[in-house]
Amino acid sequence: MEMRHPIGQLPSGAIVLGIGDTVILNDPVAGQGANNATKMAHLVTQRVIKKGDRKFDAGWMQAVFEEFWLKAQYANRLSDCLLMPQAHHQEVLVAASHNPDVARDYLYGITHPSSLFPWFFIPEATQNYLARRNAPKPEMN
Numbered sequence: 001m002e003m004r005h006p007i008g009q010l011p012s013g014a015i016v017l018g019i020g021d022t023v024i025l026n027d028p029v030a031g032q033g034a035n036n037a038t039k040m041a042h043l044v045t046q047r048v049i050k051k052g053d054r055k056f057d058a059g060w061m062q063a064v065f066e067e068f069w070l071k072a073q074y075a076n077r078l079s080d081c082l083l084m085p086q087a088h089h090q091e092v093l094v095a096a097s098h099n100p101d102v103a104r105d106y107l108y109g110i111t112h113p114s115s116l117f118p119w120f121f122i123p124e125a126t127q128n129y130l131a132r133r134n135a136p137k138p139e140m141n
Contacts, residue, residue: 006065007058017061019044024072029082030110032075040068074113077121088126095135102135 006023008016020037047064048056081089096103109116119129 007061015058026079027083030079032079036072036075043068071114074117078113088123095130099133099135101133
């Protein structure tokens with residue numbers, strides 16, 4: 001994952017807010033790049049409408065980006081986890097193959113990565129989650 005400054009300045013001096021891969025570049029492994037670009041464009045559109053005809057300055061742009069990042073950070077974490085899975089990520093996938101509740105939660109998380117926090121990202125939380133879902137700890141060879 002690569003993250004860039006969300007605000008740029010054109011040669012004319014005008015400032016612009018980047019969207020999608022111009023700001024946050026994800027590996028395509030989890031399909032999150034297009035999702036993030038669409039979700040950010042939607043948020044920016046909502047905030048533009050709300051702002052009305054008032055000036056769009058760098059402070060406003062930074063605030064909109066930070067609002068977006070509150071959720072987008074989980075898409076980045078998901079992509080990173082799929083690129084370099086740890087043992088607890090593998091345990092979730094094995095459990096999902098036997099437990100429809102785990103499969104549902106994991107697949108929902110692909111569309112809504114923030115729903116994977118903390119249970120998918122933190123090993124101890126993964127163990128607690130799997131215990132609550134009555135998913136026996138898989139034997140990993």
